[in-house]
Amino acid sequence: MADIKLSTGSTAALPKTALGEMIDRLHEMGYHVIGPQIQDNTIVYKTLDSVDELPKGYISQQDAGTYRLVYTGHQRYFDTTPGAQSWKQFFFPPQTDLATYKRDENGRWQTEEQGKDLTPLALFGVFPCDLAAIQIQDRIFLREEWKDPIYWSRRQSALIITVNCLHPCGTGFCASMGTGPKSNPGFDLNLTELEDVFLVEIGSESGRLVMEGLPVLPPSAFWLQSAQKGLDDAKTKMGRSLPHPELLPDLLLNNLEAARWDDVAQRCMSCTSCTQVCPTCFCWDTHDSASLDGNVAKRQRLWDSCFNPDYTYIVGGNTRPNTRARYRQWLTHKFGSWYPQFGTSGCVGCGRCITWCPAKIDVTVELAAIREEVQA
Amino acid sequence: MIPSTTISNAISPSTPMQPYWAEIAKIVREAPGVSTYWLKFLDPSLVDGFRFKAGQFNMIFVPGLGEVAISISSDMEDTRLVGHTIRTIGNVTTAISHMSVGDILGVRGPFGSWWGLDECVGRDVVIAAGGIGLPPIRPVIYYILHHRREFGKVILLYGARTPNDLQFSSEYKAWQDGDIELQITVDRGDDAWQGRVGVVPILFYNTRVDPHNTVIITCGPEIMIRFVIFEALARRVPADRIYVSLERNMKCGLGSCGHCQLGPYFVCKDGPVFSFDKLQPYVNVEEF
DSSP, X not given: OXXXXXXXXXXXXXXXXXXXXXXXXXXXXXXXXXXXXXXXXXXXXXXXXXXXXXXXXXXXXXXXXXXEEEEOOOSOSSOSOOOSOOTHXXXXXXXXXXXXXXXXXXXXXXXXXXXXXXXXXXXXXXXXXXXXXXXHHHHHHXXXXXXOXXXXXXXXXXXXXXXXXXXXXXXXXXXXXXXXXXXXXXXXEEXXXXXXXXXXXXXXXXXXXXXXXXXXXXXXXXXXXXXXXXHHHHHHXXXXXXXXXXXXXXXXXXXXXXXXXXHHHHHOOOOOHHHHHOSSOOOEEEEEEXXXXXXXXXXXXXXOOTTSGGGGEETTEESSOSHHHHHHHHHHIIIIIHXXXXXXXXXXXXXXXXXXXXXXXXXXXXXXXXXXXXXX | OOOOOOOOSBOOSSSTTSOEEEEEEEEEEEETTEEEXXXXXXXXXXXXXXXXXXXXXXXXXXXXXXXXXXXXXXXTTOOSSEEEEEEOOSHHHHHHHTOOTTOEEEEXXXXXXXXXXXXXXXXXXXEEEEGGGSGGGHHHHHHHHHTGGGSSOEEEEEEESSGGGOTTGGGHHHHHHTTOEEEEEESSOOTTOOSEESOGGGGGGGOOOOTTXXXXXXXXXHHHHHHHHHHHHHTTOOGGGEEEEOOOOOSOSSSOSOTTEETTEETTTTOSEEEHHHHHXXXXXXXX
């Protein structure tokens, strides 16, 4: 085995046969490894015990309202693009306890915060769009003035192993959003899957520690060229595109009465699917419950959606009483007002909202239609 | 020995959703269905150490039922007790209405933006409030009374549904004695009522407004706010000297849960008080 110096910023090659060793190494280092696996005819993210659980040999076919896994028997582990799930469930769980409050005999409330599971997570097989989504959620839950304790407790120790996306999905447009198909910085390790080896880009000291002791090879020029060619090809294989996302805030916020809002409202069912599958949507609600004697109270946090009817309810009225208003809020927020709020688009171009919309509504089509209507 | 730490607000940066506890020290009935709950923090450093600015709100928590966003209605220069004037209207406020002195509530805050008092210095101030829109402005009135010389003419236009619904009526004399001109109107009078009947914006017709030197402060039902702004703009008061407090569904106060969004703003964080120029692009868009 050739001697190779591993350091942050360097790239090594790992034989495909050693991928299992990498997963074992993560387990040895104490990580709770989570990776993509097939369940219910789609890809889910759950505890990964062994390399055999990865969706090797499958491809995924996606279009508006459609997701299909197809077995082709190829030898690649990461050809299936994500299903409905994203990684946000691990840092921002769909339902979690905020605290339990117990009233003592003096009528004083004692707060018991939820115990935090401090086992560090290793997110294994994160596509570049989803790393970008995690970085957007970082801006939402980790502020200068406060940090969300649930998010932070899991995020700060998490290891992120990305995989460059050589077989982009039919509904994705990460190239337009600048989030893929090559991973932006922010990973600990970034893999590119070639026929015989993984090229492994080391992004951090934690990532370097994982690679130590693995049977790495120096990356050959051929492999590096193959990876580059694969990424160049991938850019041309995006199923969707969204030109000039940076112009969308003005387009959307200046055209809040466009006729297209009425049009899309006829098709949208306000089902909330797009917001639940979106890896950046962050809205949440609180849910309170109490024991029968009223002395034990529990607060939970649940994912919410701007499509829910009571999302904007206040006594005396509902500021967004219909689907037109709610769809307009979602789209103008995601592609428009997100910029002034968080300094970035709210969209990473993963295409989930298109794939999982039961009405086959395609944000790239809706945005193009508004653009066209305004220019007409 | 553990050094004592002084905190000036009830927001923990590491656990921003966990409340601080406070005891109801006093309950003052203001009008039918409206009372002021004077809270005393259990954390000694917050008693008198709690700092807020006029127009900000707290999230008031009833364990088992939830939180409500309530503007602070007391004097920001005296925080031994912190006043919250609450209308009984939903689950949480109904539960609070059944509470007594000595009961415990959770408090997080203060949150949000504040009235432009700095803008008011050296200028006339016209306050237009309707119903439960007066409590968020009462800290402004107290501040003006304490520092009356810093301001020009100060006029309070206030309206309620009926004479019974007029809040803080026992204080009106003191406000007038402190050189605040008071104009009051009600939607419906009763047999004893000898004052005006009509809506708040009409009171502008009895009021001289110097457009170059006036700040408008308004809070109340959204329809009233719209007409107050209309009257103010008609008198050429510039939009950036008209301050409005908005009401939206709020769950966190942190700009995190999403519910209170209005275009680029989180009303809980960027509001509730806005100068009107910031709202102009959005206020006439229905259902936005």
